[in-house]
Ligand SMILES: CC(=O)SCCNC(=O)CCNC(=O)[C@H](O)C(C)(C)COP(=O)(O)OP(=O)(O)OC[C@H]1O[C@@H](n2cnc3c(N)ncnc32)[C@H](O)[C@@H]1OP(=O)(O)O
């Protein structure tokens with residue numbers, strides 16, 4: 483079972499880990515989770531004052547708390563090797579993204595296939611709050627088809643690196659500029675948004691880039707786009723290019739970042755710091771090769787910077803549902819280390835962490851699971867556990883033990899966990915046996931042999947009960963068969 487089941491109950495079916503759910507209001511109250519401890523930052527300005535690394539007033543270009551997401555699961559995401567989205571799946575994904583609150587949804591080119599065109603029209607007719615874009619080559623044939631679909635805007639792209647000019651479309655910069663002007667003016671004449679992007683921007687000549695961006699800005703393009711098509715850029719390069727471009731164009735700046743070297747989230751964050759206004763994402767990052775900036779990872783990163791802004795803009799508890807929807811559609815699992823929704827994103831294990839987390843989750847959490855509709859866990863059935871975590875479980879079970887007794891029981895858990903990880907049931911049984919031994923006077927702190935005997939007796943009793951239960955079932959089955 484995934485530990486993030488959105489429930490207040492203590493999980494019972496985890497086999498690998500004993501986990502204490504510390505999300506219940508009672509425990510929260512006891513540990514002051516909802517108190518004025520700074521966790522999750524209900525007052526970001528206060529947090530920022532205390533954080534020397536927070537954005538400064540002098541970072542006047544910084545858009546970390548003022549950005550738009552262009553969600554491209556239904557365009558870039560369709561380029562993921564496993565992706566095939568039928569019409570209903572596309573509609574379900576578009577509706578879910580809209581309910582989550584993304585600003586734009588980008589769709590595959592209607593020139594790709596007849597069904598792609600029909601799907602684009604169908605999604606435009608849904609009446610979503612998000613603006614619908616489609617993505618085309620810098621070519622009048624594609625533009626003519628795109629403007630007839632009912633989209634709110636068209637994203638136009640063409641390669642500007644020498645690689646793509648030579649081996650993809652074979653056009654030089656003057657042809658590219660001339661065609662870009664023609665396409666942009668045509669789309670604008672239809673009264674819809676238009677964006678112009680250079681593919682493979684980070685391997686393109688800077689003078690070529692700035693020159694074409696300046697030209698399209700002058701003729702009134704809504705946005706220009708930078709694309710790290712091969713995922714070669716690092717944060718410093720992203721910062722420099724966006725910052726330079728910010729000084730050259732007046733229009734909005736979008737950025738599209740591939741994740742070939744694992745930089746896509748960091749690069750997106752840096753782009754916002756440098757003045758980018760729009761970030762392309764896809765759910766789980768799916769796209770060509772290893773894909774682009776993942777929606778969930780970007781949201782985690784931007785939430786960490788300004789939780790109140792991100793909470794007010796997006797329906798965060800929907801993230802898990804959207805990721806499950808897309809993961810199922812493309813037949814992949816959610817990676818265990820996925821930000822927010824990874825299997826153990828909010829599970830704390832080592833005793834030192836557990837103690838501090840129980841006192842104040844801010845000690846080891848930058849994201850509040852509650853804000854994402856998820857649950858925090860402290861895992862205790864292992865040899866790295868500590869008596870503070872065990873004490874929390876003892877209290878959840880409603881048992882009364884002194885600190886000295888809890889430390890004694892913890893030593894036993896560690897001894898057993900040195901052989902194998904203890905399940906939730908194993909730890910609970912041990913604590914109950916320990917407690918009743920103390921209550922009955924059969925056990926005192928440090929009496930290892932007495933504890934071993936009580937545990938042995940408990941196990942034998944359980945086996946006997948199981949045997950009689952299965953015998954009972956056998957008799958019932960025989961009676962039923964005879965009848
Ligand atoms: C980096 C990116 O992800 S960009 C977006 C990628 N998206 C897609 O490719 C959408 C899906 N693609 C398709 O369905 C098809 O490739 C189509 C319909 C776009 C074109 O199909 P075809 O006409 O059969 O051409 P094909 O795919 O073999 O080659 C691409 C053609 O577009 C040209 N081209 C490539 N990029 C561009 C561009 N940005 N602007 C204009 N023309 C371009 C190429 O020169 C080539 O033209 P050619 O037919 O004269 O050789």
Ligand SMILES: O=C(O)CCC(=O)C(=O)O
Nearest residue numbers: 639679681707709711738
């Ligand atoms: O249109 C864009 O900006 C990006 C196109 C694309 O997918 C890429 O270059 O990787």
Ligand SMILES: [Zn+2]
Nearest residue numbers: 558711738769
């Ligand atoms: Zn891409």
